[in-house]
Amino acid sequence: MRFDYFLLAVNSIRHRKLRSWLTVVGIVIGVAAIISLITISRSLESTLEQQFETFGANRIFVSGKGFQGPGTQSNGLTIEDVETIEKISGIEYVAPGLFRSAEVKYKEETGFTLIGGLPAEQYEKFYADGGLKTTEGRFIQEDEKYVAVIGSRVAEKMFSKEIGVGNKIEINKLNFKVVGVLEEIGNAQDDNQINIPLDAAREVFAEPEKVDMIIAQVKSGTDIPDMQEKIEKALERKRGDTSFEVVTATQILEQINQVLGVMQIVLVGIAAISLLVGAIGIMNSMYTSVLERTKEIGIMKSIGARNPDILWIFLIEAGLIGLVGGVLGSALGTGMALGIGPIAKEAGFPLIVQVEMPVLVLGLLFAFIVGMVSGILPAYQASKMKPVDALRYE
Amino acid sequence: MSSLIKLENVHKVYRLEGGEVPAINGISLSINQGDFVALIGPSGSGKSTAMNLVGCLDTASKGNIFLGKHNIQHLSESDLAQVRGKQIGFIFQTFNLIPSLNALENVALPMMFQNVSRSVRMSKAQKLLEQVGLANRMGHLPNQLSGGQRQRVAIARALVNDPEIILADEPTGNLDTKTGEEIMKVLKGLNEQGKTIILVTHNPDLTKLANKVIKLKDGKIIGNSKSSVGGKNESS
Structure with missing residues (x-):
């Protein structure tokens, strides 16, 4: 029967097109930022590694302090x-x-x-x-x-x-x-x-x-x-x-990777903030949706819907918004990362952008979970409503 | 005749900021299977509250309500939902259809909560819509239907799980006289098929179809009369 709830959720999202899309956009931005930043910084890492492999694997560099x-x-x-x-x-x-x-x-x-x-x-x-x-x-x-x-x-x-x-x-x-x-x-x-x-x-x-x-x-x-x-x-x-220093190519690479690691954390942190904003957007939209459909909740309860039924309908709706945002965000983020390649090359650094499947899957899953989690509270509230109160709501 | 619905000294008190407001003040009554009962009274008399209690939409503050053998005061929310879904069909003044679902989907919806398969749901909903004369309106959204048509959809929805009891709260209140009469005829027909009907109204004209009229005022029963015309028991 969960599939029926899915269809109900799709129906309700389609019925409130503009609001749904606006909510989706919030998630898209967050996911796109995360996907593109992770992809770019990982590509940067592997590009540098490749360069060092061909260039200085068997070399030791000695310099004065x-x-x-x-x-x-x-x-x-x-x-x-x-x-x-x-x-x-x-x-x-x-x-x-x-x-x-x-x-x-x-x-x-x-x-x-x-x-x-x-x-x-x-x-x-x-x-x-x-x-x-x-x-x-x-x-x-x-x-x-x-x-x-x-x-x-x-x-x-x-x-x-x-x-x-x-x-x-x-x-x-x-x-x-x-x-x-x-x-x-x-x-x-x-x-x-x-x-x-x-x-x-x-x-x-x-x-x-x-x-x-x-x-x-x-x-x-x-x-x-x-x-x-x-x-x-x-x-x-x-x-x-x-008063001299002896370093290997590997050590230099490690140093660079350390810096890259810090950069990655900062970038992903920024992206996470935008995803959080997206999550709040979903929550807000779900709350409005619950409020707006209080009467509908009452109707559904009066014709036999139990609390878990209502909970699922709203959760699936929130998760779906998250998922759609995740799919679009992953696509946009990948596109952005791929677009950086030629720009970096123009700037003197031929970045080999590699799109990694696990990163995409992670982005999708993340968006879905963010959607569900931000939907939990509003959905729970919706499900707990007394049928008579919900029906009276105008 | 076995009593299908029985209320024993039922009270309902609303707690508001200004204090407690009694809506139902010790009602006892009994409704038999196949009855057509009219609950009548001015607004604020407690008739809608009484219907909500019988319909498991609300719980009483005190007293017992029996549906068949079960005292619904002792049921969990989940069980109450099952009672609403299986044993009771609601018809509301404002139709209460889901605006984003078309007529067919609206009628089929109650079966979804009873885990009925999609194909069965659709064919049954279709049949019921044909019965209420909406065969060519199945794909229409509620806002594309007239008031009378909407109420027919609501009636089809109320019947879809084959409940014993139909609760109708001012079903003609938002309809013109002629359409209202048609809807009342449908209700009468259902009663003749054996459904127990409770009609909540403030319009005395509508009580003539009922075999039992219960008058309420200030949360109390002030009159309990048997009509000589309506009702399955008497009319058949």
Whole structure:
């Protein structure tokens, strides 16, 4: 007989079209917000993970304390540290790098971007290990000096005119010939980088000795945390201090995920608030519906409806409003998340949006339950009404 | 004749903010199966309250009400609902149809609460609507029907679970004289088929069809007469 109650509920919802739709909209917004935010932040997580897998799974990054990523100054690593790390067994090769910002000039236009300097002879292997390719031209070769391989956004977006292979750019007043353009990596920072040989970078930044970051490529199959410890110990012994940091790609990813986690909680919290507002909307609508149909409740009771019958009719109605809101909200939320993909790509971050079935099911279930729960109180009140009082209501 | 409905010293007091208001003040009466009883009295006399008590829509403050062998004062709300659904059919002055359901669905609704299957409900409701002359109005919503038609739908609904008792509270009050007479004829016909009918009215003209007239005033019975014309017992 529950199916009959379902039909009755559908009938009553259809009879009050506008009010029902307005209530549904409240739920739609809440569910859409939750679905889209969860989908986007989970996609963000998995996209970053993929990037790290191809890019830095077997790499250990050593930097001086105070060097908080490319663009900030380090105060301590030297070529001696590079040699120390090179001697550790299990290391395939070590790339000392300078990463600093500089003024870049192209055809009378100037810009400001990150310059990366690695030893010329290591570029090819370094990029190959990271799974990177050029879309145009080639990598930097051994013994080259005033040449540059530019990131995809440097080539396409930095200046009004696109830069191609063979063009000349000026970095801190020194002329460089572009020999290659990298394919899109997927994050704005890497795609905005200009790569030049370390010797040239030393000249550009007037930095004859120091190294900003040492990237150690570990032989595949080696235990990464173990290597991390070995590097830390060797450097400590040799330098006699601990003013350096050794991190693995996994650790960086973990840090990012932590930040993402906090962000996710905040976003879902905001979405939950909007769902709560939707729930109050349902409750309000159900209360009005109960009030409006007090007489109907009396009629139904006079023709034999028991309290549970009335309770079910109203509960199903509330749950149905929730469910319809859930279906539409899930669809809208998924659409919104999918729409973010191209926008993120335009902004320099090719986000791979993945729609996850469990998230959708959760959204639907959640909406249905919210509907039912907000319907409980009004429905209970409706069911408890004395038939004679309900019938008298006008 | 076995008494179908029996009231023993029934009181009903309404508790309002200003104090207690007695609506029924010690009524005792007995109604037999097949009776056509008219409850008559001015407004405020307690006739509607009495009908509500007999119809299990309300509970008495004091006294006993028997429907058949059962004292309904001792029944739970759920059991009272079952009594209303199975043994009693209501006809109201304002028809009391569900506005969002069409005539057929309105008539079929009481059977839903008795767990009757959909196909049986629909065919039975259809048959009853045909009987009350609304075969071509089944798909109409209440607001697409005239007052007389609505009351016919209500009568069909009251009959659908085959109750022993029909309670009619001013069934012609919202109808013109001619339509009212037609509705009264339908009620009379039902009485002739063996239904016990309790008619609540303030219109003395309508009592002529009844075989028993009970006059109420200020919550008390002031007259209990047998009509010589109406009623199944006498007329057959």
